[in-house]
Amino acid sequence: MTITVAGNKKEVAEGLTVAQLIIDEDVETPEYVTVSVNDEFLASGTFEETVLKDGDVVEFLYFMGGGQ
Template structure:
């Protein structure tokens, strides 16, 4: 189980890219942090979630 934005989900074994697709936010401007470390966007395809990881996903919203 992986804790994503405070919710426990079965996402271990998936890449960050796959997780974002599951969340239906792939292609959007986001920042991803795993265990308090920012994951560079260039590493989303190779970063695999592990059981016990704590993930925070922040979406950027424009406005004024």
């Protein structure tokens, strides 16, 4: 099946979970990543059970603190 990850189309296996995609994409500091699928944010506790579907659009987001 085909999904889009960070703007790039990728062929992945059926039944791929968000948790496995995070591993496959070698996401840095996965404990701090926020994931959206089709513009909907996922709760971090649902990554293991969220199965991606053909045509899904996945983005990895990192919120950074800072400022004064």
